Amino acid sequence: MTEPNPTGPAPDAAPPAPEARVAELEAQLGEARAEHLRLLAEAENQRKRWSREAEAARKFGAERLLSDLLPVLDSLEAGLKAPGADPGKLREGMAMTQRLLEKVLAAGGAMPIDPAGAAFDPEQHQAMSLVDAPGQAPGSVVTVFQKGWRLHERLLRPAMVAVARDPQ
Numbered sequence: 001m002t003e004p005n006p007t008g009p010a011p012d013a014a015p016p017a018p019e020a021r022v023a024e025l026e027a028q029l030g031e032a033r034a035e036h037l038r039l040l041a042e043a044e045n046q047r048k049r050w051s052r053e054a055e056a057a058r059k060f061g062a063e064r065l066l067s068d069l070l071p072v073l074d075s076l077e078a079g080l081k082a083p084g085a086d087p088g089k090l091r092e093g094m095a096m097t098q099r100l101l102e103k104v105l106a107a108g109g110a111m112p113i114d115p116a117g118a119a120f121d122p123e124q125h126q127a128m129s130l131v132d133a134p135g136q137a138p139g140s141v142v143t144v145f146q147k148g149w150r151l152h153e154r155l156l157r158p159a160m161v162a163v164a165r166d167p168q
Helices: 018-059 064-082 087-107
Strands: 112-113 126-131 143-146 150-151 156-159 160-163
Touching: 064 087, 087 112, 126 143
Parallel strands: 126 160
Antiparallel strands: 112 150, 143 160, 150 156
């Protein structure tokens, strides 16, 4: 009894007919082509899906933020429509609207940069002027003209500041 040869047909077996081998190879080629076309179609569908998702994110990415800002706008409109011009009530309404807006910004990940008294940091602050400031450390922020803002770790806007000059 002869043992099977793992590298090919048994020595006493007849080789397959050329027509049978050609038919077998054509069937394998047809299967490979079908698999190739299926994979191409799948890749194209995935690309189109990603494109649709990216377009939706671009169009509607700010939807939540804008929805959260609508009550701020409503508050401003109501304040402008209020009869009379009582400065105390107007100031109180503006303060409430400011708190509402700050709450929306914080919920969106925006945090203010208010560097009053801190050391000047060119990564977060924009120096608008150098001023003589007795009693202040040179290079410290003396006046904040406009607060800066960060969105998570990213700077949205630097704080505009005046910086204490070195007395020499």
